[in-house]
Amino acid sequence: AVAAAMRLGAFLSALRPALPLLLGLSLGCSLSLLRASWSHGAAEERCLAPGPPAPPARGAPPEAVEGRPGPGHEDFRPRIVPYYRDPNKPYKKVLRTRYIQTELGFHERLFVAVLTSKATLNTLAVAVNKTVAHHFPRLLYFTGLRSAKVPHGMVLVAHGDERPIWLMYETMNYIHQHFGSDYDWFYIMQDDTYAQAEQVKALVTHLSINQDVYLGRAEEFIGGDEQARYCHGGFGYLLSRSLLLKLHPHLDSCRNEILSVRPDEWLGRCIIDFLGITCVSQLQGQHYHTYELAKNTEPEKEEEEEFQAALAVHPVSDMTLMYRLHKQFSRIQLDRVYQEIQDLQMQIRNLTALTPAGEAGVTWPVGINAPFLPKSRFEVISWDYFTEQHLFSCPDGSPKCELSGASKADVSEIIESAVEQLNRRYQPLLRFSKRQLLNGYRRFDPTRGMEYTLDLLLEAATQKGHSHVLAKRVSLVRPLSKVEIIPMPYVTEATRVQLVLPLTVQDLDFVANFLDMFAMNTLDTHDNALLTLLFIYHPYDAQRVGQVDVFAGVKAMVGELEKRYAEVKIPWISVKTEVPSQVKLMDIVSKKHPVDTLFFLASVWTEINMEFLNRCRMNTISNWQVFFPVHFQEFNPALVYRGEQTASSNTDFLRDGHFDRHSFAEACFYNSDYMTARTKLAADILDRDEVLESMEVFDVFLHYSGLHLFRAVEPGLVQKYTLRSCNPRLSEELYHRCVLSNLEGLASRSHLAMALFEQEQANST
Numbered sequence: 200a201v202a203a204a205m206r207l208g209a210f211l212s213a214l215r216p217a218l219p220l221l222l223g224l225s226l227g228c229s230l231s232l233l234r235a236s237w238s239h240g241a242a243e244e245r246c247l248a249p250g251p252p253a254p255p256a257r258g259a260p261p262e263a264v265e266g267r268p269g270p271g272h273e274d275f276r277p278r279i280v281p282y283y284r285d286p287n288k289p290y291k292k293v294l295r296t297r298y299i300q301t302e303l304g305f306h307e308r309l310f311v312a313v314l315t316s317k318a319t320l321n322t323l324a325v326a327v328n329k330t331v332a333h334h335f336p337r338l339l340y341f342t343g344l345r346s347a348k349v350p351h352g353m354v355l356v357a358h359g360d361e362r363p364i365w366l367m368y369e370t371m372n373y374i375h376q377h378f379g380s381d382y383d384w385f386y387i388m389q390d391d392t393y394a395q396a397e398q399v400k401a402l403v404t405h406l407s408i409n410q411d412v413y414l415g416r417a418e419e420f421i422g423g424d425e426q427a428r429y430c431h432g433g434f435g436y437l438l439s440r441s442l443l444l445k446l447h448p449h450l451d452s453c454r455n456e457i458l459s460v461r462p463d464e465w466l467g468r469c470i471i472d473f474l475g476i477t478c479v480s481q482l483q484g485q486h487y488h489t490y491e492l493a494k495n496t497e498p499e500k501e502e503e504e505e506f507q508a509a510l511a512v513h514p515v516s517d518m519t520l521m522y523r524l525h526k527q528f529s530r531i532q533l534d535r536v537y538q539e540i541q542d543l544q545m546q547i548r549n550l551t552a553l554t555p556a557g558e559a560g561v562t563w564p565v566g567i568n569a570p571f572l573p574k575s576r577f578e579v580i581s582w583d584y585f586t587e588q589h590l591f592s593c594p595d596g597s598p599k600c601e602l603s604g605a606s607k608a609d610v611s612e613i614i615e616s617a618v619e620q621l622n623r624r625y626q627p628l629l630r631f632s633k634r635q636l637l638n639g640y641r642r643f644d645p646t647r648g649m650e651y652t653l654d655l656l657l658e659a660a661t662q663k664g665h666s667h668v669l670a671k672r673v674s675l676v677r678p679l680s681k682v683e684i685i686p687m688p689y690v691t692e693a694t695r696v697q698l699v700l701p702l703t704v705q706d707l708d709f710v711a712n713f714l715d716m717f718a719m720n721t722l723d724t725h726d727n728a729l730l731t732l733l734f735i736y737h738p739y740d741a742q743r744v745g746q747v748d749v750f751a752g753v754k755a756m757v758g759e760l761e762k763r764y765a766e767v768k769i770p771w772i773s774v775k776t777e778v779p780s781q782v783k784l785m786d787i788v789s790k791k792h793p794v795d796t797l798f799f800l801a802s803v804w805t806e807i808n809m810e811f812l813n814r815c816r817m818n819t820i821s822n823w824q825v826f827f828p829v830h831f832q833e834f835n836p837a838l839v840y841r842g843e844q845t846a847s848s849n850t851d852f853l854r855d856g857h858f859d860r861h862s863f864a865e866a867c868f869y870n871s872d873y874m875t876a877r878t879k880l881a882a883d884i885l886d887r888d889e890v891l892e893s894m895e896v897f898d899v900f901l902h903y904s905g906l907h908l909f910r911a912v913e914p915g916l917v918q919k920y921t922l923r924s925c926n927p928r929l930s931e932e933l934y935h936r937c938v939l940s941n942l943e944g945l946a947s948r949s950h951l952a953m954a955l956f957e958q959e960q961a962n963s964t
Contacts, residue, residue: 306440309403310382311338312370314432314462315390316361317346323390325350326521334396337382341370367462368454375447383408385443388435393512393524397532402510403437405485412439413470416489416511417478420464429467430478433513434489436463442476449473489513496520498527507531540566567678568647582640582652585610610639613651617673621657630660637670648678688823693727694816696867698799698807699788701733702753703779704740705924706803710753714760716806722764726809728799732757732771733784741775778928781864782880782891782899785873794871795821800896802864804918805830811915815867818909825900826867828913832859833920838946838954856920857947858912861940863897865916876904893930920944 315324324340328350332338339354343361358369374385384403388394406412415436417428430436446469453469470476480487490509498520506512515521544565551561562569573579583592585602587610593600602610614636621631638654653673660666698717702710721728734750748754757769774787785800792798799815801807811828818826833856840855873896880903884890900908925937945951 306383307336307381309336309384309386309400310374310378311335311386311388312374313338313340313388313390314366314370315340315342317342317344319390320346320355321350322518323515323521324353326515326518327390327392328353330521330525331394331396334400337378340390341366341373363462364454364459364465367466368450371443371446371450371466375443379440379443379447383440384412385438385440386435387432387438388511389432389513391513391515392433392435393515393521393528394435395510395528395532398510399435399437402485402487406439406483408439409441410439410483411442411445411474411476412437412482413442413467413476413478414482414487415478415480416487417480420468426477427467427471428478429464429471431489431513432461432463432466434491434511436478437487442470442474445474446470487511492520498523501527564676564678567676570650571644571646580642580644582642585639585641587611587614587636587639610636613675613677614653614655617653617655617675618657620675621671621673627662631657632660634658634668648676651675651677688820690817690820692813692816694797696728696799696812696815697792697796698728698730698801699733699785700730700801700803701735701779701781701784702750702803703735704737704749707749707752709803709921711756713803713805713807714756716808718760718764720806720808721812722760722767724809726812728807728812730769731788732769733788734771734773735779735784736773736775738775738777778892778926780892780929781895782877783888785896786877789870789873789877792870794869794874796870798866798868798870798873800864800866800868802918804921805865806917806919808915811913814913814915818911819867819869821869821871822906824907824909825869825872825904827863827897827908827910828865828867828916829858829860829911830862830865830913830916830918832856832862832918832940832944834944834946834950835920839950841954841957855947856917857943859918859940859944861936861943863895865913866896868896868900872904872906873899876900876906879903892928893933895933 313324313327320340320342328338328340332352339356341356341358343358343366345355345357349355356370356373358366358373360366360369370387378385384406386394386399386403406414413430413436415430416434418431419425420427420429449469453465453473457465457468457472459465459468467478470478488505488508488510490503490506490512492512492514501507512524515524547565548558548561552558554560571578571580583590585591585606588602590600590602590606591598614633618631618633622629625631633655635656636653637656640652641649643649651674653675654670655673656668656670658666658668700713717730720726732753734753736744736749740747740749754771757771760769761767772787772791774784776783781800785798788798797816797819799812815826815828818824836855876899880899883903897908900906923937923941925934925941927934929937946954
């Protein structure tokens with residue numbers, strides 16, 4: 200017994216460290232079994248309930264009744280759909296949509312239709328177009344009959360019949376057919392209606408697109424149901440896309456069955472009879488405010504709250520009244536914006552006082568980003584000095600130039616604004632008037648906008664008539680406004696690029712490298728690019744071409760390329776001239792290519808690569824934009840490295856060089872755009888062909904086309920250093936730019952200073 204007790208004690212002492220673990224496991228198993236029994240019992244009670252099974256709720260899917268998620272819940276579960284292609288069916292390439300919003304099913308926000316007539320097309324419709332058309336994303340004018348000449352800038356749809364009901368019927372059909380699947384909201388208005396465009400756009404952003412909306416100024420039918428309402432056409436009305444889609448199948452029935460004199464009543468009766476939807480003036484917490492103008496109304500004197508809150512005003516009798524209304528509502532909107540800015544500035548001041556920085560953290564002006572703080576002397580933004588007559592930081596690099604154009608208007612406006620702000624602050628005690636601008640400074644800060652510092656000589660007059668001349672320094676900021684994304688036409692990288700390479704005798708040493716790079720980066724990669732060579736013969740060389748052809752070596756290299764690449768043909772064009780004008784040369788090339796050709800005007804020092812060719816395709820848009828890249832010019836290695844090893848192009852890319860802003864030799868543009876601009880140039884200069892010698896292709900597009908000129912640095916265009924020969928027979932400006940390009944392409948200032956220092960050291964020893 201003693202031995203058994205000793206063994207039991209030894210066993211318990213060995214089991215004691217594991218005792219908490221065993222107790223925890225047993226307790227957990229007990230609780231889990233107990234919970235399972237409760238759940239099973241509850242399930243049995245439901246299964247054993249007497250009577251037939253309860254029917255599913257109305258609208259509930261049968262899967263949800265059985266305890267499984269319904270079909271609506273399956274949309275939120277990720278599923279892997281295996282790819283399977285039937286081998287018996289022919290393979291079809293999947294075509295992606297052009298825009299991602301089309302593939303995702305996005306719609307544009309608002310479409311606006313203006314109902315007009317032949318009598319008012321050139322009056323009221325033009326006034327609508329000049330006041331609100333540029334605020335709406337898409338606006339069309341609908342009329343029965345059109346005049347012989349359509350006003351500029353207006354998209355007009357004529358239905359061929361002036362009957363009001365027919366015009367409304369055809370307009371609704373046209374909108375559904377052409378825009379029904381592209382827009383969420385449709386705003387219908389008349390040309391004698393003034394609509395606040397920004398307020399209408401704000402209204403649709405607060406409405407749900409999932410409802411059938413018929414919103415406007417609700418009016419009762421004459422002798423009709425008291426509950427039914429139609430939207431008055433004179434004040435405009437808003438239709439949702441879902442309502443338009445439901446209404447379209449019934450338009451023919453409405454045209455045949457509903458008789459009415461007014462088109463807005465006809466449309467309202469059609470919507471009520473077939474869709475059961477009546478016009479409302481308030482929906483989802485949004486009000487459609489309108490104002491009815493009385494005869495001989497003075498918009499400038501209207502101070503009623505109803506007028507200021509109106510989205511639409513009717514009737515507008517003439518163009519002058521339309522412009523006066525637009526001016527008055529613009530002033531009201533501007534006052535609201537200024538008041539809102541003041542309220543926000545006050546809130547910023549109050550909140551900034553509670554921050555750790557306290558009142559010292561308030562920036563000036565309140566609500567505008569703080570000035571840029573440079574981290575080194577290389578990041579300091581320099582100030583430009585100016586007076587009322589001259590600017591001392593000129594675009595062409597000269598130390599002094601006359602203040603003119605936009606710069607002069609900018610300086611005049613900023614001085615007037617400074618005096619106005621001073622008078623607003625100190626009146627009625629003091630009245631300031633400008634005598635002279637002593638000093639002016641301005642700089643562009645990318646983080647906030649244009650900054651100005653003015654030293655003004657002012658005459659201050661008191662209320663008693665005393666005056667005193669004093670100098671005062673003021674600071675102003677013209678902040679950056681809201682960034683706007685400019686819509687651009689769609690382009691692809693599949694467009695064929697036609698390279699044009701002009702060659703002179705001085706360029707012969709560099710042709711081999713150009714052709715090697717062209718073959719390696721375009722022909723070997725099968726890039727969609729072609730090459731045309733332009734041989735420019737001097738008259739003396741042209742006379743001896745039968746005995747000695749200066750371009751014979753180049754033609755031999757072209758022949759070798761055509762043998763190596765059997766499918767490639769490199770044509771050349773021979774030109775005889777003493778002055779190789781870029782415009783005259785391009786005239787010859789343009790006539791030998793189709794109008795839809797995308798040209799890349801290259802230079803012999805250009806190293807062609809696929810990256811740049813794709814940017815040339817994307818940045819050049821027919822009838823919209825031309826591209827003039829700024830190539831990267833490497834410095835003279837003899838001055839930069841001075842006998843040392845040249846830097847590796849992989850690790851020190853774009854380091855020992857600069858972007859040559861004086862060169863306009865490279866350009867990407869479409870032949871059709873060049874021909875259009877060249878036609879305007881020919882009409883301007885008549886038969887004075889000598890003018891072309893002082894022009895480049897850039898000047899043709901700049902002065903004789905309305906296209907966007909995209910001028911940007913291009914890291915994909917890298918040119919090795921070479922001393923270019925500047926033709927003195929060109930114009931003074933072109934020759935001067937060529938010389939500057941050579942001088943600035945020698946080396947940086949630090950490299951030139953080091954070279955001079957070493958030369959002086961060598962001379963002293």
